[in-house]
Amino acid sequence: MLTDLALLFSKLSLLAVGGVNSTLPELARIVVTEKHWLSATQFSQLYAIANTAPGPNMLIVTLIGSHQAGVAGGLVASAAMVLPAGVTAALVAVLFSKHQNARWKRLAQAALLPVTAGLVLAAASLLARQSDTGWLTAGLTAAAALLTWRTKLHPLWLLGAGALAGLLFL
Amino acid sequence: MGFGGVLPIIRRVMVDDRRWLTQTEFNELFSLCQSLPGANVVNLSFAFGAREGGASGAVAAVTGLLSAPVSIVLVLAGLYARFGGLAPVRHALLGLAATAAGLALGSALRIASPILTVPRNMLLAAAVYGLAFGLHISLPLIVLGMLPLSLALSWRLVP
Numbered sequence: 001m002l003t004d005l006a007l008l009f010s011k012l013s014l015l016a017v018g019g020v021n022s023t024l025p026e027l028a029r030i031v032v033t034e035k036h037w038l039s040a041t042q043f044s045q046l047y048a049i050a051n052t053a054p055g056p057n058m059l060i061v062t063l064i065g066s067h068q069a070g071v072a073g074g075l076v077a078s079a080a081m082v083l084p085a086g087v088t089a090a091l092v093a094v095l096f097s098k099h100q101n102a103r104w105k106r107l108a109q110a111a112l113l114p115v116t117a118g119l120v121l122a123a124a125s126l127l128a129r130q131s132d133t134g135w136l137t138a139g140l141t142a143a144a145a146l147l148t149w150r151t152k153l154h155p156l157w158l159l160g161a162g163a164l165a166g167l168l169f170l
Numbered sequence: 171m172g173f174g175g176v177l178p179i180i181r182r183v184m185v186d187d188r189r190w191l192t193q194t195e196f197n198e199l200f201s202l203c204q205s206l207p208g209a210n211v212v213n214l215s216f217a218f219g220a221r222e223g224g225a226s227g228a229v230a231a232v233t234g235l236l237s238a239p240v241s242i243v244l245v246l247a248g249l250y251a252r253f254g255g256l257a258p259v260r261h262a263l264l265g266l267a268a269t270a271a272g273l274a275l276g277s278a279l280r281i282a283s284p285i286l287t288v289p290r291n292m293l294l295a296a297a298v299y300g301l302a303f304g305l306h307i308s309l310p311l312i313v314l315g316m317l318p319l320s321l322a323l324s325w326r327l328v329p
Contacts, residue, residue: 015309016207017317018281021274025302026309033306045254045263048270049246055239056176058209062240066247074244082232085208086216090228092206093199093217103328108205110324114291115316117282118298124278125303127271137268144269148276149283159269166265167258 001069002076009061009080016085018116020058024123027060028130037068044131052159058082136169176211176235184218191218212236290327294320 008030012023024047031037038046046067050059058081065077124145132138144158177200184190191199203213212232219231253259285291298316301307 012309014207015313016209017313018204018210020209021278023309024274025306029306029308041264041267044267044271045250047274048263048267049250050243051270051273052266053239053243053246054176055236055243056209056211058212059239059243062243063247063250066244067251071244074240074247078236078240082209082212082216082236085206086212086228086232089203089206089208089213090216090220090225093202094220096202105201105205107321107324107328109201110328111317111321112205113281113285114294115298115313115320117278117285117291118295118316119302119309119312120274120278120281121295122299122303124271124275125299127267127274131264131267131271133264137264140265140268141272141275144272145275145279146272148273149279155273158273159266162269162272163262163266166268167262170261170264 002072005065005068005073005077006080009065009077010084012061013081013084014088017119018112019120020056020061020081021123022116022119024060025119025126027064028126031064037064040130042067044127047127048131048159051155136165140165180211180214190222290323294323 012027015026016023028040028043032040032043046063047060050057050063053059058078061081062074062078066074069076128138128141132141140162144162147153147158148155181196185193185196199217200210200214203210203217206213212235215231215235216228219228221227223230254263282295286295294316298312301312301316302309
């Protein structure tokens with residue numbers, strides 16, 4: 001199991017274009033549809049729990065690892081998710097520190113942005129489909145989306161309000 | 171400390187408080203990390219750590235960044251496994267999950283809306299969206315297929 005986790009997440013690490021959220025559709029496809037480690041509901045709940053914790057937005061990986069294989073699983077999954085990409089970033093940063101090629105960087109960004117945008121929108125649609133079971137949950141998703149997009153309201157207020165609404169009305 | 175995104179905090183500590191980097195150097199390093207795969211902030215600490223202190227610097231920086239969040243989330247995982255089935259907890263989690271999906275949608279719209287004004291970007295993003303969400307094509311295939319296409323289309327536009 002630990003080897004499975006290490007292999008899966010080190011592969012995803014190198015595919016995380018523009019950030020970890022780009023890998024969520026693939027992650028859900030593998031752990032929910034293919035391997036049946038989690039139900040769709042559990043997947044979206046673990047994503048939500050990862051969001052309530054402080055820190056970088058890769059913590060869903062830690063949660064999936066620990067769901068499968070306890071604390072060791074969580075640590076292995078986290079390490080596998082950060083190491084391949086991190087080592088790449090470190091090497092590139094060291095090699096490119098002296099002679100920055102500005103055009104290359106602008107080109108990479110221009111090429112990556114539409115791909116990243118498509119992937120994070122797909123990730124969000126997937127999470128919404130998994131967690132919106134009725135009018136109330138769909139309303140919570142829509143309200144949180146609008147407030148996150150248009151305001152600078154702190155996400156913890158939204159998450160707290162959403163959990164409270166669920167507790168009271170579901 | 172980094173509720174809802176670590177980037178602003180890291181920027182403040184590295185640029186304003188400790189003066190390890192100037193704002194321009196920070197922007198350069200961050201944009202480099204954004205064009206590479208992986209969690210951007212984690213990459214940033216790997217890159218900065220490696221530049222300052224080699225391999226051990228990179229390890230120190232990343233351990234510092236991740237040890238507290240990973241420990242906290244492991245505790246939450248234990249609580250979820252133990253209490254996740256109780257009715258009130260389950261209801262709160264359903265509301266929480268729906269809200270978190272909204273947060274994901276909101277930040278996706280923030281990323282997407284400024285670039286989707288260009289037709290080329292809109293077509294590429296729509297194609298990627300359809301492949302990932304509609305057709306469940308695997309991510310390696312999407313990246314290997316769409317990234318070269320996107321790069322080719324950007325080639326003449328980027329000065």
